[in-house]
Amino acid sequence: MAERTKQYDPAVIEAKWQDYWKQHKTFKAVDCDRSREKLYVLDMFPYPSGAGLHVGHPEGYTASDIWCRYKRMKGYNVLHTMGWDAFGLPAEQYAVKTGTHPAVTTAKNITVFRRQLEAFGFSFDWDREINTTDPGYYKWTQWIFSQLYKQGLAYQSEQPVNWCPELGTVLANEEVINGRSEVGNYPVIRKPVRQWVLKITEYAEKLLEGIDGLDWPEGTKEMQRNWIGKSTGAEVDFAVAGRDERIRVYTTRPDTLFGATYMVLAPEHPLVAKLVSSERKDAVMAYVEASRSKSDLDRTELNKNKSGEFTGAYAINPVNGQQIPIWISDYVLISYGTGAIMAVPAHDTRDFEFASKFGLPIVCILKPSEKDCAAAGVALDDVLAGRACWTGDGTLFQSANSEVALDGLAVDDAKKRISDWLEGKGIGKATVNYRLRDWLFSRQRYWGEPFPLAHMADGSVKLVDDSQLPVLLPEMDDYKPTPDGEPPLARAKDWLNYRDPATGQTGKRETNTMPQWAGSCWYYLRYIDPHNDQAAWDPEKEKYWMPVDLYVGGAEHAVLHLLYSRFWHKVLYDLGYVSHPEPWKRLIHQGMILGISYKDGRGALVPNDLVDNRDGKYFHKETGEELTMLPAKMSKSLKNVVNPDEIVKRYGADSFRLYEMFMGPLREVKPWNTEGVEGVYRFLFRFWKMIIDAEHGGLCAEIGDEPMDRDGERLLHQTIKKVSEDIDNLSYNTAISQLMIAVNEFGRAPKRNRRAMETMVLLISPLAPHIAEELWQRLGHDTTLAYEPWPQCDEAKLKVDSVEIVVQINGKPRVRMAVPAEADQAAMCELALANAEVQAQIAGKTVVKTIAVPGRLINVVVK
Missing domain, CATH: 3.10.20.590 (Ubiquitin-like (UB roll))
Incomplete structure (x- = not known):
């Protein structure tokens, strides 16, 4: 141990205790310890980018660490660990630009991240650290894919995808912004590419059913429900006038079939090229090409200006025999339903906008009540005349033919009657549909998990035997796609050639790699048994630790990561490899921490180090101009990124931890203000002086064993009660407020009871562990306080x-x-x-x- 300091010196104290925790493996979790209640707390593990952490990243880690430290003192056996989601496009792009191998870059970045996280004093069990790029890890990612493949949940398909020619790879929807790649800002088009696809739709209903029982934010649960998008409707076949083809549509409103006045196909629909007339071919194909550069989001939610082209062909409405024109428009997606819709402009907003723009018929067949129209601010006459769109309830009219009549029926009754009629005619049937699409699971890049697959000479696909895992990523110097668009692995000639050891047959390995999502889908399971080279995890350890009791991470992962992981977990559950149907019991999203940007009178960004704060106003240090302060998401482009290393160096990790938790409620968005760290630093200095004599470095002369007066006892037990309840509720900001009140009172008391001071140290220890450990030692204790019993409130003392x-x-x-x-x-x-x-x-x-x-x-x- 280092020499004791007299003054509060975070740099010395924090290095000392971080070294102590590392040497003594203080936070090592014990597998299958039935003598204590287990607690598995998980943080969403980071992607180790070259930029390192900024001050927003540690917020969730700090919150979970406080919870873990508190629960250890409450007697729990806590599993809390950290790892790295390290495959992915950014490292590969850096390698392409610099010639540095992605493995080298990734290792360097991980070293920086680990150092930063250790500097915060997080109580991770570092012996369980994982890395998704470690062959010992991705061996089991490949094994899980093999299980999916064996169950028929993985298949090959030509899929229209987001293709970035510059990056030479498929991008997920969330990696495309306004038709350009998030990485590099390159143009993205839609084109068919051979892909490996996971049949997540097979689990749509199970994924939907499991949501209700989760202790998650309601907003996140609703986002998952909407992404799965279950709807009940009917499939209907429309004949094409003068042709043999039929167009199948899916509609949630079969009751409005009599109001269908045109059809719309997605630009990618395979019938477009067959149906387009020679007169319309040039315009239609030009539109198809233009649509390739738009993302699904651009084409739907962001599409305020409808566009389209008439194909020159007509379909026949099966309920009235009328010919209706067939158009194409990018507001229809090939990935939803059948990629074709029957357009009912009188009763669908998007169809109404399209019909109004292109002068197509609008026929009302659903009559609302005058009361409902008045409540919606719409004139009934306008609805009936097709001058306004009505999407609410009503009574069917003008909806009858010689075989079926819907007139006078309410919507639900009409849906059932028309669905039965369609099924009887053999041209449709009631069906359930999901917005959820199968998961495109391959990428045309190097830095990812190789598939355990080979394409054999006889045309079959061979799943590599488990005994041959991992299929190692080959060493390569050139990570760019080949000139003909093949993935980089196609260049690895020796690696590419495969011989089946059982049959001697030859083939070529799969050259696509898995997406970054693959490693993050199951990492919580590997923490349970990270060094097992015989299995992905030990079944007994899995039964002991799972499910995760608390999962903490950003709301930006509310849908895809959480949904993909739940899918993999449910497959593993059905196969008997895991013991619980859901991976995470409770989920918390920390609020974003905003950086502060400063702009001058011309709107130019001013770097933070050129800003002078005077009396609550901000001025340019060189020009003296008053500046505008704008909180915004931290980014290099806004020049508002704050490096946590600088904060820790100046004020210490405990001050950093306290400030981030004191800024406001954990789940809310909060602006960062470095000046605020100074305030909590002064509080910690007062806490130190309450116990330590700054002149001699020993305990203050005021500290003794004399009994406390009733007011002191009351304050102490009020603090125990308040801090305990607040930490239980993750209300760390109010727990810190109570500690500040208590320190102000005890700090000026002429006598301080030693037991009370020890209690105060224990109470602050989850929040500011370094200063707490040091003061605990100064108070005469030889071992860490990490497992000391948490103070108990005596209700009688509160009276x-x-x-x-x-x-x-x-x-x-x-x-x-x-x-x-x-x-x-x-x-x-x-x-x-x-x-x-x-x-x-x-x-x-x-x-x-x-x-x-x-x-x-x-x-x-x-x-």
Whole structure:
């Protein structure tokens, strides 16, 4: 141990205790310890980018660490660990630009991240550290893929995808922004590419059913429901006039079939090229090409200006025999339903906008009540005349033919009747559909997990035997796709050639790699048994630790990561490899921490180090110009990224931890202000001085074993109760506020009880562990406080002998007086009327009545 400091010196103290925790493996979790209740707390593990952490990243890690430290002191066996989601496009792009192998870059970045996380004093069990790029890890990612493949949940398909020619790879929808790649800002088009696809749709209903039982934010649960997008409707076949083809549509409103006045195909629909007339071919194909550069989001939610082209062909509405024109438009997606819709512009907003723009018929067949129209601010005459779109409830009319009549029916009854009729005619049927699409699971890049697959000479696909795993990523110097668009692995000629050891047959390995999602889908399971080279995890350890009790991470992963992981987990559950149907019991999203950007009068960004703060206003240090302060998401482009290394170096990790938790409620968005760290640093300095004599470095002379007075006992137990309840509720900001109140009181007390000071140290230890460990040692303890029992509140000590109340005369405050804390209303009134000051106020008047609010006030009504 280092020499003891007299003053509070975070740099010395924090290095000392971080070294102690590492040497003693203080936070090592014990597998299958049945003597204690287990607690598995998980952080969403980071992608180790070259930029390192900024001050927003550690917020969730700090919150979970406080919870873990608190629960250890409450007697739990806590599993809390860290790893790296290290495959992916950014490292590969850096390698392409610099010639540095992605493995080298990744290892370097991980070293930086690990150092930063260790500097915060997080209580991870570092012996369980994982890395998705480690062959010992991705061996089991490949094994899980093999299980999916064996169950028929992985297949090859030509899929329209987001293709970036510059990056030479498929991108997920979330990796495309306004038709350009998130990495590099390159143009992205839609084109068919051979892909490996996971059949997540097979689990749509199970994924949907499991949501209700989760202790997750309601907003996140609703996002998952919407992404799965279950709907009940009907499939309907439309014949094409003068041709043999039929167009199948899926609609949630088969009751409105009589109002269908045109059809729309997605630009990618395979029938477009067959149906387009020679006169319309050039315009239609140009539109198809233009649509390739738009993302699904651009084409739907962001599409405010409908566009399209008429194909020159017509379909036949099966309920009335009318010919309706067939258009193409990018507001219809090939990935949803059948990629074709029947357009009912009178009763669908998007169809109404399209029909209005292109002059297509709008036929109302659903009559709302005048009351509903008035509530919606729409004139009934406009609805009936097709001048306004009505998407609400109503009664069917103009919806009858010789075989089926819907007139007079409500919507639900009409849906059933028309669905039965369609099925009887053999041209449709009631069906359930999901917005969820199968998961495109391959990427045309190098830095990812190789598939355990080979394409054999006879045309079959061979799954590599488990005994041959891992299929190692080959060493390569050139990571770019080949000129003909093949993935980089196609260049690895020796690696590419495969011979089946069982049959001697030859083939070529799969050259696509898995997406970054693969490693993050199951990492929580590998933490349970990270060094097992015989299995992905030990079944007994899995039964002990799972499910994860608390999962902490950003809301940006609310849908895809969480949904993909749940899918893999449910497959593993059905196969008997895991013991619980859901991976995470409770989920918390920490709020974003915003950086501060400063702009001058021309709107130019001003670097933070050129900003001078004077009296709450901000000025340019060189020009003196007053600046505008704008909180925004931290990014290099906004010049508002704050490096946590600088904060820790200046104020210490404990100050950093306290400030991030003191900024406001954990789940809310909060702006970063470095000046605020100074305040919590001063608080920690006061905490230190409450116990340590700054001149000699020993305990303060005021600390002794004399019993505490009742006020001191009450304050101590109030603090125990408040801090305990607040940490339980993850309300760390109010827990810190209570500690500040207590330190202010105890710090100026002429005598301080040693037991009370020890209790205060234990109470602050989950929040500021380094200073707490040091003070615990200075108070005479030889071992870490990490497993000391958490202080218990004695409710009897919270009681007060008397309380001060206000006595009002005719509703106006006149007298303050003390009454016994246990006094009831009658006793309070009796004491008030006997008080000399009150008697003087009501002298010569008649008391009409008295009203008492126990513990607060009495109102004496006189006349």
